[in-house]
Amino acid sequence: MGAALLIGGPVTTAQAQAPTPAPVTAVARAAAxxxxxxxxxLPSQAHDTLALIDKGGPFPYPQDGTVFQNREGVLPGRSTGYYHEYTVKTPGSSDRGARRVVTGEETDEDYYTSDHYASFDLIDFTC
Structure with missing residues (x-):
């Protein structure tokens, strides 16, 4: 029977395991x-959509103004009904395309996405 030389002392379970990363919450994901x-x-079509939102419509698509569920969890977590979505027309597209404005309940809480909810930018109306 052979013997093994252990350099550095015994390895305990705590030392052998990598630390468990902290869970990523929906809020942390949203902030990032x-x-x-x-x-x-913004593209000119987004300005057209924002103007229609300010006027209360009429909107070109039946889905405009419907509740945005935030299923992807990209925006900050809020109660159902907090966010609403509106289509930003895409030139040359035969359907609604991927661009949207999503509004929150707060004043000037308007988000733009060009990639169908994969990412959002909060619209800064001061620049």
């Missing part, structure tokens, strides 16, 4: 995923 965009950097 939401950027910002100057209003002046």
């Amino acid at each position: 995923a939401v950027g910002d965009i100057c209003s002046s950097d």
Whole structure:
């Protein structure tokens, strides 16, 4: 029977396991995923959509103004009904396309997404 030389002392279970990372909460995901965009950097069609929202419509698509569920968890977690979505027309697209404005209940809490909810930018109306 052979013997093994252990260098550095015995290894305990606590030393052998890597630390468990802290769970990523929906709020932390949302904070990391939401950027910002100057209003002046939005496409012209987003300005058209924002103007329609300010006027209360009429909207070009039946889905406009419906509750946005935030299923992806990208935006900060809020109660159902807090967010509403509106289509931003995409030139050359035969359907609604991927661009949206999502509004929150707070004043100037408008988000823009160009990639169908994968990421959002809070619209900064001061620039």
